[in-house]
Amino acid sequence: MGPVNKNTFDIGPALHRAILGAGGHDVAISDSMLASNGAASTREAKAFIADARDAGQTPLKASEVEQIHAMPDKAAAKLVALQIDLDPARSEMVAIAQIEGVWCRAMIDNVPLDARLPIYDFKTCENASPEACQKTILNYGYDVQAEHYRQVWQAATGEDRVFRFVFQEKTAPHEVCVIELGAGTLLIAGKKIARAREMWDKCMQANQWPGYPLGVKRVDPANWAIERWPKR
Structure with a gap:
């Protein structure tokens, strides 16, 4: 069975390609193909989407194509102001290395040629304020x-680099925030990823992939939920 595309319009990959300088894989769906409510629910639109995906393209609405054109310009201006140059030739770099006996792989959004410069990863988001970015990093495990x-790249090249995220809001004016992970965050993340490699190695050797523990679990309200209820 082939991959399932849960979102009919996936602008994430198209935005990545545009900002990282590897665009050209998105294709616009004509407004004439859309239903009266703007949905791609017509037979013609569905056929167009299927053909585009079979050709390795990302089908997008015209408004989303405009968005993709607007976001790279905003991101480029912010990165220039920060003296950050994301060379398209150094985008989507793949590193493969063995760490503690475990083969690891990483596809990194951008790695400047100068080994003194950081590694960069691009993320789209709803809110690019520093506070929101910090929560997003922890909620989605971006620290790991x-x-x-970082570790895979260092193992493959010998380069010990800083890591930065470039967050950009999907809605106008498409604000950008560059986040560099501090030593404390990376220290904890390093322990998490070391444990993950250990678990992966054991599962690979035993060919056993356990899920959640068996049993019925009792759930009581957390302290924050108890404290919030009287205030309501």
């Missing part, structure tokens, strides 16, 4: 991603 990428 960052340290995994």
Whole structure:
């Protein structure tokens, strides 16, 4: 069975390609193909989407194509102001290395040629304020991603680099925030990823992939939920 595309319009990959300088894979769906409510629910639109995906393209609405054109310009201006140059030739770099006996792989959004410069990963988001970005990093485990990428790149090249995320809002004016992970965050993330490699190695050797523990679990309200209820 082939991959399932849960979102009919996936602008994430198209935005990545545009900002990282590897665009050209998105294709616009004509407004004439859309239903009266703007949905791609017509037979013609569905056929167009299927053909585009079979050709390795990302089908997008015209408004989303405009968005993709607007976001790279905003991101480029912010990165220029920060003296950050994301060379398209150094985008989507793949590193493969063995760490503690475990083979690891990482595809990194951008790695400047100068080994003194950081590794960069691009993320789209709803809110690019520093506070929101910090929560997003912890909620989605981006700290583990960052340290995994850092370690794999170092193991493959010998380069010990800083890691930065470039967050950009999907809605106008498409604000940008560049986040560099500190030593404390990476220290904890390093422990998480070391444990993950250990678990992966054991599962690979035993060919056993356990899920959640068996049993019925009792759940009581957390302290924050108890404290919030009287205030309501």
